[in-house]
Amino acid sequence: MTDFAPGTPCWLDLGTTDVAAATTFYGDLLGWTAEDLGPEANGYRLLRKDGRQVAGLGPATDPARGTSWAVHFATADLDESVALVRKHGGTVALEPMAVMDKGRLAVAQDPAGAYFSLWQAGTHPGAELVRAPGALHWVELFSTDRDGVTDFYRAVLGATTRDVALPGGLVYRLFDVGDEAVAGSLQITPEMGDMSSAWSVFFHVEDVDAVADAVVARGGRQIMRGDVPAGRMAMLLDPQDGFFSVMTPDPSFEM
Structure with a gap:
């Protein structure tokens, strides 16, 4: 990029x-x-x-x-x-x-x-590699008031939004810039525990299970691991409690 x-x-x-x-x-x-x-x-x-x-x-x-x-x-x-x-x-x-x-x-x-x-x-536009193994794949907002902040992000980012139904009754909100989906958001529910609003990052990896196992072996923690419509993913904490996720995307999935 x-x-x-x-x-x-x-x-x-x-x-x-x-x-x-x-x-x-x-x-x-x-x-x-x-x-x-x-x-x-x-x-x-x-x-x-x-x-x-x-x-x-x-x-x-x-x-x-x-x-x-x-x-x-x-x-x-x-x-x-x-x-x-x-x-x-x-x-x-x-x-x-x-x-x-x-x-x-x-x-x-x-x-x-x-x-x-x-x-x-200025001289640094941003990342030189995205949506490839070892690089940023996706960003996602967990919000205590997703509906309340949607108009905020539309104004500040100049984005449009659309909703996608997910299994289990969840509604996923996409932020689009032009014709490209650039971020997503979820409402924090009671089932998710005591979470604060935060942006989270997903890194593209070739083997979610191997990476998640390696995180635990190196002193980090696993929050969840499983298959989602977009691929296979794991939510993790590094040894200093930094939250991040990894994903092996399903190439047939389209936003």
């Missing part, structure tokens, strides 16, 4: 309470190599798959959130996007800032409390 339409997830990074351990864990798990960007980057590292940038990793900066993955959405005008966040009931956790010559970043929360980032590209 060299370009991302506004409203599209373009980058991921992990804020972790143990940078060295997380670098080793995800490197072993997904075949990533890490590039330390030096003192001026405050411990931030670029993660690569087969030489191509797929994500970033650095120290956690919010004790309340601990270790967590952040989803960055592309925007052509960061200041306008931040204004839309405020106009539609969200909050800005980090005001727009320059990241060297790479681009400009802001961090926001939707009205139900889910954190996400906004990225206006």
Whole structure:
């Protein structure tokens, strides 16, 4: 990938309470190599798959959130996007800032409390590999008030939405940019336990079962594993309790 339409997830990074351990864990798990960007980057590292940038990793900066993955959405005008966040009931956790010559970043929360980032590209458009083994496959919002935040994301991301019925009576909401489905969302139900609103990330892997077993063997935890309409997936926690999922997509599945 060299370009991302506004409203599209373009980058991921992990804020972790143990940078060295997380670098080793995800490197072993997904075949990533890490590039330390030096003192001026405050411990931030670029993660690569087969030489191509797929994500970033650095120290956690919010004790309340601990270790967590952040989803960055592309925007052509960061200041306008931040204004839309405020106009539609969200909050800005980090005001727009320059990241060297790479681009400009802001961090926001939707009205139900889910954190996400906004990225206006400079020399760094985003990930160089997506929807391939070892790279980002999908992002998904779990929300305590999905209906309440839908209009927020339509405005801020410039996305349209449509609903898809899932087995068990669940309704899955897709966010589309142009003709492409770029994200999904689920309402948090009592059966899901005590969850807070959050964006989650899925990595494409070739063997979900082998990867999930490896997570547990390396000190992480499995939340669930099974088949879904889009393929086979597992929801997991890394050893620092960072939540992520892996999926082997069914190539015949269409959104």
